[in-house]
Every structure is written in C-alpha cells, then in structure tokens.
C-alpha cells in the first residue's frame with residue numbers, strides 16, 4: 001500500500017488539526033519533493049505488487065489531474081501497479097468541477113472519497129467548510145455522471161440535532177452512495193471550534209446526542225444494505241475500502257509526503273516531518289527528515305488490539321497467541337477473560353470482537369486491555 005499526503009487546503013476547517021498549509025506557494029516544490037521521496041525510498045516496501053494507492057491530505061483535489069497522474073506514473077516505475085485494485089483520491093466537493101472530473105475519469109483514479117461532511121449549510125458553516133450544501137450534492141451527482149461508481153463520502157455526526165442527521169443520511173441513500181465514513185465532531189485543542197466553544201459562541205457537541213446519532217446511523221444504514229465493517233465505516237457489498245482494510249490488518253505501507261506515516265508490517269513505524277519547508281529542504285538534499293519508533297512486543301499487541309477491535313471481524317487472537325511471548329500472553333488472557341465475562345468481548349473462532357451494541361465504548365474497552 002502506498003499513501004501520499006498532499007498538505008494543502010483552501011481554508012482551515014474549524015475542527016481540523018491535520019497537517020496542511022492554506023498557501024499554495026510551495027505546491028510545485030512540494031510535488032518535486034514527493035517525486036524525490038518516491039525515488040529515495042523505493043526499496044523500502046518488500047512487496048512490489050501494490051494493491052492500493054491512496055491520495056490523502058490535506059486536499060489532494062487541489063492538484064491538477066496531470067500532477068496526480070505524474071505521481072502515479074512515477075510509482076509505476078518502481079512498483080507493479082498492474083493489479084492495483086483501488087486508487088483513491090480524497091476530494092472536496094468544491095473541487096469536483098466538470099473540468100476536473102473529465103480528465104480524472106480517464107486517469108487511473110477509480111475511487112473518490114468526498115469530504116461532504118453534511119448536506120446542510122448550518123453544519124457546513126459551523127465546520128467552516130469551503131463548500132455549500134448545493135455543492136455537496138452536485139459534486140456527487142457530477143462524479144457519478146462522469147462514471148465514478150466507487151464513491152465514499154465523509155459525514156460528521158454530532159454537529160446538529162437528530163432531524164438534520166436523519167436527513168443527511170437519507171440524502172446519502174437517495175444519492176446511491178456505496179460507502180460512508182462517519183466520525184463524531186470532536187473538539188481538538190487549538191482549533192477554531194475549541195476557541196468558539198471556550199468563548200461560548202457555539203455549544204460544545206453533546207455526547208448523548210452523538211451516541212444516539214451513531215446508533216441511529218448504524219441501524220439505518222444496516223436497513224439500507226450497508227455493512228458496518230469498522231466503527232466509522234459502512235459499505236455496500238463490494239465497496240469495502242481495500243486500503244483501510246489492509247491498514248487494519250496490520251499490512252506494511254509506505255507513506256510519502258510531509259507528516260505521512262509508514263509501517264514495515266513488523267515492528268518499525270516512522271513518520272515524516274510535519275513541516276512543508278523542512279520536508280522540501282531535506283528531500284532537495286537527498287535525505288528524508290523523519291522520526292522512527294521500534295515497537296516492542298507489548299506495543300505491537302496493544303496496536304493489534306486497538307485497531308482490530310474497531311472492526312466487525314475483530315482482532316485475530318490466534319495470531320497473537322502464536323506470535324508473542326507467553327509471559328505477556330498470561331497477563332493479556334486475564335484482562336480478556338474479564339471482558340468476556342462482562343459481555344464486552346465475544347470470541348468467534350480465532351477472533352475476539354466487541355459486540356456491536358458496545359462499539360461506542362471500543363476505545364475504552366481496548367485501552368483496558370493494553371499491556372503497560
């Protein structure tokens with residue numbers, strides 16, 4: 001898997017703490033640096049047959065289609081993309097114009113992940129999104145008209161009351177969207193939203209409403225033919241995200257671009273510097289500016305549990321039993337037994353999973369199992 005981070009956005013959404021810049025002044029230098037990083041790190045991934053490629057950000061739809069194609073072509077010099085089943089572009093609704101979609105529909109991009117967030121202007125203003133409700137809907141219809149079938153939209157719940165949330169979900173169904181990623185509106189430190197709440201300009205998201213909206217969404221989408229395959233992700237059959245699924249299975253991935261994370265599939269995780277000028281400078285000098293951590297056995301177990309318990313399938317406990325040292329497993333087994341007895345975990349074959357009614361508590365359940 002290859003992930004490419006494009007660190008530019010038109011404006012700063014009120015809730016966002018991702019790495020990006022709202023100035024495009026360094027865009028050409030950034031693209032050059034990403035190409036340099038492709039050359040510099042092409043030996044890192046052992047498996048040269050790439051199953052998925054993912055342009056995330058930031059806002060990758062701020063690139064021209066030619067610029068996207070050149071990155072894909074450059075990857076193809078080192079990797080076998082002939083069987084790459086999924087090439088995703090994250091796109092914002094206001095970028096999905098006909099003049100962008102026309103060449104994009106002829107490019108290797110075969111999946112769009114659209115940052116819709118809501119079909120309501122009140123929500124979109126609260127989130128300081130760059131698009132309107134009209135653009136949210138039109139962009140999806142336009143992408144479909146240009147032949148994109150594999151479309152995911154992001155929707156944020158907990159931003160407004162239940163009626164609006166229900167209408168948002170209805171709209172997604174009417175538009176024939178096959179994949180939805182949905183996250184609660186969260187208040188990250190140092191964001192505009194945190195500031196507005198502190199100054200009492202807007203209300204903080206209500207946890208109870210978020211809880212109700214989450215369970216409503218889960219039931220509603222299930223009734224409409226979606227599989228709730230990860231806490232935040234829903235898909236019609238055949239439309240599960242291959243990229244994210246591989247990530248949740250602990251497969252190796254290469255992350256290119258500032259702030260992008262990489263994982264060797266064993267015990268080494270690294271992340272590029274989250275600073276555009278410094279990222280560009282180091283690549284121009286033929287070096288990668290990054291940090292790295294070696295995961296201990298405990299870290300690896302904790303991570304498998306944390307990621308696996310967010311999925312419908314659960315965590316492969318048999319794999320953990322076969323892979324890690326006995327002394328750690330004795331401690332883990334007693335923590336697991338307690339959760340099994342309390343009904344917060346169930347065992348299905350080799351897998352341990354959280355019953356769906358407790359998914360909203362999954363982070364807490366997983367952290368109770370962490371080996372310290």
Ligand code: SF4
Nearest residue numbers: 009012013016057058
């Ligand atoms: S478009 Fe995405 S990455 Fe950019 S500010 Fe908004 S939420 Fe953050």
